[in-house]
Amino acid sequence: MVEQFVGTWKLTASDNFDEYMKAIGVGFATRQMGNMAKPNLVFSVSDGVISMKAQSTFKTTEISFKLNEEFDETTADDRKTKTTFTFENGKLVQKQTWDGKTTVLEREIQDGKLIAKCTMDDVVAVRTYEKEA
Numbered sequence: 001m002v003e004q005f006v007g008t009w010k011l012t013a014s015d016n017f018d019e020y021m022k023a024i025g026v027g028f029a030t031r032q033m034g035n036m037a038k039p040n041l042v043f044s045v046s047d048g049v050i051s052m053k054a055q056s057t058f059k060t061t062e063i064s065f066k067l068n069e070e071f072d073e074t075t076a077d078d079r080k081t082k083t084t085f086t087f088e089n090g091k092l093v094q095k096q097t098w099d100g101k102t103t104v105l106e107r108e109i110q111d112g113k114l115i116a117k118c119t120m121d122d123v124v125a126v127r128t129y130e131k132e133a
């Protein structure tokens, strides 16, 4: 159920994120901002439309989408991607393709925390979010 993601989540840990950003082609200056940012992730669901807002001092992005339907996304690092979300085995899976490349971001709830696993080729970053009271 995607409803389990609904709420506001705060980044509390980030592992290998700089390497992930390098792997997707993010330049040095933007990586510094990305490494420092402690985003809030805000999920809501209404009438089958899921909204995901990532708020930080660096940038705020918001996307709204339906599962299994491709849409155009502009990412925080300004990639223009074709993006599709699916829900598989309890994981919300975001597939982004651009310039012949593909990255996958899998989000799931584990022990009450939202875990985001970001994969680009053989590079994996894991980011942990905890729910705001």
Ligand code: DKA
Pocket (backbone or CB within 6 Å): 021, 026, 030, 031, 033, 034, 075, 076, 077, 105, 116, 118, 127
């Ligand atoms: C997450 O949900 C993963 C966010 C991935 C963003 C990649 C681009 C960042 C550029 C600053 O935590």
